[in-house]
Amino acid sequence: MSQLAGAPRRPYPPAPQRIYLMGxxxxxxxxxxxxxxxxxxxQQLGIEVIFPQAQTCCGxxxxxxxYEAEARAVARQQxxxxxxxxxxxxxxxxxxxxxxxxxxxxxxxxxEEQAACGLAKRTYEFSxxxxxxxxxxxxxxxxxxxxxxxxxxxxxxLHTSCSTRRGMGLAAEHQALVDRLPGVQRVEPERVTExxxxxxxxxxxxxxxxxxxxxxxxxxxAATGADLMTSADCGCLMNISGTMQxxxxxxxxxxMPVKHLATLVWEAAQSSRVVVQEGEA
Amino acid sequence: MSELRNQPEFIELTEVVDREEHxxxxxxxxxxxxxxxxxxxxxxxxxxxxxxxxFLMAKRRSVFPDEEMLQALRDRGEAARxxxxxxxxxxxxxxxxxxxxxxxxxxxxxxxxxxxxxIHDIMVANNARSxxxxxxxxxxxxxxxxxxxxxxxxxxxxxxxxYLVQLAxxxxxxxxMPVIHKNKQQIARxxxxxxxxxxxxxxPYSEDVDDLIGxxxxxxxQKFRQADVGISGVNMAIAETGTLLLVENEGNGRMxxxxxxxxxxxxxxxxxxxxxxxxxxxLTLLPRSATGQIITxxxxxxxxPRKAEEPDGPEQVHLVLLDNGRSxxxxxxxxxxxxxxxxxxxxxxxxxxxxRIGGHAYGSTYPGPIGQVVTPQLDSSGGLGVHADMVNACSxxxxxxxxxxxxxPLPDLIxxxxxxxxxxxxxxxxxxxxxNGSGSHRSLAESLIWQGWSQLHRHSALYRLxxxxxxxxxxxxxxxxxxxxxxxxxxxxxxxxxxQLAKKAGVPSSAADIKxxxxxxxxxxxxxxx
Numbered sequence: 133m134s135q136l137a138g139a140p141r142r143p144y145p146p147a148p149q150r151i152y153l154m155g156x157x158x159x160x161x162x163x164x165x166x167x168x169x170x171x172x173x174x175q176q177l178g179i180e181v182i183f184p185q186a187q188t189c190c191g192x193x194x195x196x197x198x199y200e201a202e203a204r205a206v207a208r209q210q211x212x213x214x215x216x217x218x219x220x221x222x223x224x225x226x227x228x229x230x231x232x233x234x235x236x237x238x239x240x241x242x243x244e245e246q247a248a249c250g251l252a253k254r255t256y257e258f259s260x261x262x263x264x265x266x267x268x269x270x271x272x273x274x275x276x277x278x279x280x281x282x283x284x285x286x287x288x289x290l291h292t293s294c295s296t297r298r299g300m301g302l303a304a305e306h307q308a309l310v311d312r313l314p315g316v317q318r319v320e321p322e323r324v325t326e327x328x329x330x331x332x333x334x335x336x337x338x339x340x341x342x343x344x345x346x347x348x349x350x351x352x353x354a355a356t357g358a359d360l361m362t363s364a365d366c367g368c369l370m371n372i373s374g375t376m377q378x379x380x381x382x383x384x385x386x387x388m389p390v391k392h393l394a395t396l397v398w399e400a401a402q403s404s405r406v407v408v409q410e411g412e413a
Numbered sequence: 414m415s416e417l418r419n420q421p422e423f424i425e426l427t428e429v430v431d432r433e434e435h436x437x438x439x440x441x442x443x444x445x446x447x448x449x450x451x452x453x454x455x456x457x458x459x460x461x462x463x464x465x466x467x468f469l470m471a472k473r474r475s476v477f478p479d480e481e482m483l484q485a486l487r488d489r490g491e492a493a494r495x496x497x498x499x500x501x502x503x504x505x506x507x508x509x510x511x512x513x514x515x516x517x518x519x520x521x522x523x524x525x526x527x528x529x530x531x532i533h534d535i536m537v538a539n540n541a542r543s544x545x546x547x548x549x550x551x552x553x554x555x556x557x558x559x560x561x562x563x564x565x566x567x568x569x570x571x572x573x574x575x576y577l578v579q580l581a582x583x584x585x586x587x588x589x590m591p592v593i594h595k596n597k598q599q600i601a602r603x604x605x606x607x608x609x610x611x612x613x614x615x616x617p618y619s620e621d622v623d624d625l626i627g628x629x630x631x632x633x634x635q636k637f638r639q640a641d642v643g644i645s646g647v648n649m650a651i652a653e654t655g656t657l658l659l660v661e662n663e664g665n666g667r668m669x670x671x672x673x674x675x676x677x678x679x680x681x682x683x684x685x686x687x688x689x690x691x692x693x694x695x696l697t698l699l700p701r702s703a704t705g706q707i708i709t710x711x712x713x714x715x716x717x718p719r720k721a722e723e724p725d726g727p728e729q730v731h732l733v734l735l736d737n738g739r740s741x742x743x744x745x746x747x748x749x750x751x752x753x754x755x756x757x758x759x760x761x762x763x764x765x766x767x768x769r770i771g772g773h774a775y776g777s778t779y780p781g782p783i784g785q786v787v788t789p790q791l792d793s794s795g796g797l798g799v800h801a802d803m804v805n806a807c808s809x810x811x812x813x814x815x816x817x818x819x820x821x822p823l824p825d826l827i828x829x830x831x832x833x834x835x836x837x838x839x840x841x842x843x844x845x846x847x848x849n850g851s852g853s854h855r856s857l858a859e860s861l862i863w864q865g866w867s868q869l870h871r872h873s874a875l876y877r878l879x880x881x882x883x884x885x886x887x888x889x890x891x892x893x894x895x896x897x898x899x900x901x902x903x904x905x906x907x908x909x910x911x912x913q914l915a916k917k918a919g920v921p922s923s924a925a926d927i928k929x930x931x932x933x934x935x936x937x938x939x940x941x942x943x
Contacts (some may be wrong), residue, residue: 150924155911157870161880162904164911171920183915185922186873194863196809198831202867209871215922294810327765331808338806339896340450344769345808346900374901381902 141301144264145219145254147408150180154222154231154255156187158366159392166392167223170258173398174221177266186213190222191380192230195238197333204238211235211247212222219265220255223394224365225296228257233299258364258394259309260302270404272314287317288396289358291349291372291387294327309393310362313400321352330371330377343375351377354385364393420719426618427606430581433599437583440773445802452770458594459769465593466768471761472705473816486698491820493694497686501743501752504652504685505734509807511655515717517730525555525793528735532557532644532677533564535731539675541566541641545633547669548572549646550588550756551679551735553778554791557644568644569636571665573629580607586772588779589703589758594771597622604628609636634663643669643727647680648755650732653688656733657715660699667711676727678715682734683752685742695755698818703757738792738849747829748848751786753819760813760823766806773805782813782823789848791829796849801834835860852928881909902918 151174155167172182188209195203210231212221222228232255239248262268290310297303310318329335329345336342350372352363363369373390380387415422422868442452452458477483497504509519510639522528536544544561546552546568557581558568570579575593578584580603592600597620604625605618609632616628629764631841637643645666649658657678659666670676686692700706719726740752761767761781777800785807789800797804804827813823834854870876883890887906894903909917921927 150927157880160911161883161906164907164909164914166569168912168914168918171918180927182924183911183920183922185877185912185916188870188873188876191870194867196828196831197861197863198828198833198835199863199867200832202863205867206870213873218924294808294812298811299814313613314830325660325812327810327812328806329765329808331810334805334808336896338446338449338802338901340453340768341603341766341769341806342448342808343896343900344453344764370904371901374897374904377902378900 138304140264147266148179149160150182150218151261152216152218152220153181153183153219154187154190154210154214154227155183156222156224156227156366158370159223162284162370163366163392163395166394168193169224169392169398170221170394173394173401173406176401177268177406182218184213188213190227190230191238192227192234193332195230196331199400204242206250207231207235207238208244211244214251215247216250217250217254219261220251222255222257223392224367225257225293225302226365226367228255228260229295229299231255256306257296257300257302259296259305260300262397263305263308268309268312268407269407269409270312270314270400271407273403273405285315285317286360287319287356287358287360288313289319289321289353289356290323291321291328291353291361291363291365291368293363293368296365297325306364306393310398313396316396316400319356319358321349321356323348323352328368328372330367332367335371346371346375347379350379351385354379354384354387357375358388359392360388361390362393362396363390366392406407417617422618423606423615426602430602430606434582435652437451437581437773441584441776444636445774445776445800445806448774448776449770449806452774457596457599458771461594461596462768462771464717465587465590468761469705469762473702473762474705476701476705476707476784476937487818487820489694490698490755490818491753493686493691494755494819496682497691498743498749498752500687501682501685504687505682507687508650508652508655511652512650512732513655515655517655517657517717517732520731520733521736522733525735525737528555528679528733528737529557529560531733532679533561533566535675535677535729536566536642537563539641539729541675543567543569543636543640544642544644545569545571545636545640545669545673546575547643547645547659547666548575548591549644549679551587551646551681552644553585554737555679555735556680569633571637571641571663571669572661573626573635573663573665576633577603578630580604582798584773584778586780587681587758587761588756588781588783594773602623608632633668635704637668637672640669640673642675642677643671643673644677644679645670647684647732648680648699648926649692650680650685651687651692652690655716656689657713657730658692659713659715660696660709661713662704662706662710664711667713670713670715671726674727675729675731676715676718677731677733679735682736682739682755691904695819699755699757702759702818735921736792738790738794741792741848742790745848748786748790748826751790751826753821754783754787755819756783759816759818760821763812763816765810765812766808772807776842777803780809782827783821786821786823786826786830789834789850792849796851796853798850801831801850803855804830804834877910877912880912884908884910884913900933 155207174181191203191206232252235248235252236263239245292303328349329342376387520531568577577592586594601620604616608616647657700709718730767781779787789797807827809824833851836852883906
């Protein structure tokens with residue numbers, strides 16, 4: 133089992149009995165199966181999952197575009213949806229960053245300031261929760277490998293978003309999680325730390341610059357020759373994958389399928405015995 | 414006319430250089446987005462910036478091999494800058510006292526126009542006709558060369574990069590490496606067709622770096638000897654000792670500040686530090702972050718004009734302290750960290766946007782992330798009314814903030830300026846000094862879109878209705894949605910939303926639901942639990 137370099141960046145509680153799942157708006161409409169995969173994975177470990185139907189979006193698109201009041205109104209809805217003192221596991225790194233780092237600032241001096249700070253403290257990104265709090269291990273039980281791939285070892289290209297890497301400081305957790313999946317060989321593209329060019333409304337407001345960045349990232353990703361690409365940030369996934377597919381149509385590269393990290397984890401859990409090893413991180 | 418200048422090859426190369434000059438002028442005259450597009454389509458430019466960015470990032474990494482040490486140095490650098498800003502008004506007074514005690518004449522300029530005027534007045538008082546300049550971004554900020562040249566004064570840039578940029582009739586594309594946008598062939602053509610040797614000849618064509626520098630040195634040496642005034646920037650002004658600190662690699666800074674009889678230094682008011690003990694804190698970080706050097710070739714500490722018993726040095730030393738919007742930054746609670754900047758350029762070296770569009774696309778003295786933050790706040794820039802597009806040219810990926818040696822929260826400041834640009838008029842004057850052009854980019858259409866978006870996402874029932882409609886109606890979704898699909902395949906919504914799937918699977922929606930929900934069929938296979 134791979135060891136995790138570096139001390140944790142924030143305090144972590146013991147593995148909880150019960151969690152909230154924040155699906156995020158992009159997972160909700162574009163990668164809902166990843167959300168269900170995460171729910172089933174946690175349930176299999178005996179963790180109760182609450183998926184508040186009242187949740188919508190973290191508010192980041194408006195916040196990053198400079199519409200603070202509009203973002204605050206949307207964030208307020210998440211304060212209501214995730215009101216109880218239960219850890220929140222978020223399916224995307226950038227939304228985690230919004231809730232963990234930005235909510236306290238967004239509600240500074242507002243009546244909900246305390247609630248926002250409370251929510252920020254108990255919000256965790258998916259891989260962060262699996263590695264730092266559950267410290268999951270996948271013990272190979274000799275079953276068939278991850279679905280859809282014949283080879284005994286599949287090459288998975290990992291894309292860690294900038295908000296996960298720099299905003300949350302979770303690049304090591306991302307790598308560790310992929311490395312712990314049996315039958316998976318992790319590869320990373322050239323200039324792995326460089327932004328893919330998504331950046332929310334940046335992709336629309338500065339479309340030419342965004343497209344140039346996406347082109348470079350997609351070509352670097354394709355050059356890894358991986359069997360599939362994974363990430364826990366759906367904006368990046370849609371951006372890189374969409375660009376790669378168009379480049380493939382133009383004969384410039386060979387595209388690869390993409391999967392949210394949670395889907396990869398759930399598939400690995402089908403072919404292994406998953407253990408929670410508290411206190412051994 | 415020398416023979417060389419009559420050769421057909423020379424005439425051909427001159428045309429190429431002229432064309433590049435026109436391309437620059439053409440680009441400079443356009444709006445941000447058009448400039449960015451031109452830069453993106455220029456393969457030579459892209460290659461120059463990509464290469465420079467990779468090279469400089471690798472060099473910086475090599476001088477900060479220990480991550481923990483780097484973070485500790487950044488903490489100290491940030492603290493040093495914040496100490497200076499904390500006491501800025503007092504430190505400026507102390508600086509003035511000690512400079513005067515050292516015989517340095519101090520001038521205060523609130524605006525770019527005043528700074529230019531002050532410098533011109535000093536020149537007139539000294540009957541000065543020619544200036545040789547060390548590198549100074551503040552002099553670019555106030556467009557000093559234009560001002561002086563319009564008054565018949567010859568200004569020669571003596572930093573190699575600045576000299577080449579001046580020959581090309583362009584502007585610097587980077588605050589530390591002004592000519593980083595040009596490759597060796599372009600520079601060879603430029604020197605060959607536009608430089609004149611002390612004998613009045615054309616410089617022979619050569620792509621050899623030593624030749625290029627040797628030729629420029631021969632030209633510049635003569636100018637240093639002839640110049641009436643030397644102008645330089647300042648990296649730090651030390652208040653307790655009245656010392657001006659200037660770092661450089663070419664010796665041109667030392668020449669400009671010691672050979673001409675009059676030295677005029679110009680700097681922004683934020684560059685003051687209290688004591689000499691602040692210097693190592695920042696000097697450890699500045700060259701490492703800028704060029705990946707442990708220390709620059711020259712570190713100049715200027716503490717006054719030539720004394721009676723000294724054989725050389727300038728007879729007069731002046732310092733012009735420029736505001737040009739810096740007091741407003743100082744008084745703005747959110748934007749004050751802008752003034753922490755030590756102008757190392759690490760943010761631009763690490764910026765993926767800068768790496769693709771280069772410095773000229775920003776259309777400002779300071780490009781890249783720090784440029785996006787500083788430029789709209791400078792009084793002379795036209796504010797957010799002119800530069801809002803530049804502020805949007807950022808994916809908020811955080812690479813700049815991570816590289817900044819003094820921990821300026823650049824992404825936060827960029828986001829803040831976006832909010833300023835979009836601010837409704839009603840909140841413009843809530844006690845804070847507002848940024849020039851605040852609210853100038855609030856469009857009715859965009860604000861309505863965000864209000865609609867906000868309504869949709871604050872009412873969960875309405876949100877679920879919409880996502881259900883999107884997933885059900887996915888076959889009706891357009892396959893083209895510009896600009897996204899100009900370079901990407903359209904993403905397809907799923908057949909059902911996660912809200913729908915979770916509900917269908919009986920996933921509890923609240924803690925209260927759990928008591929009534931079916932216990933999932935799972936075994937507790939935790940290890941390491943008592």
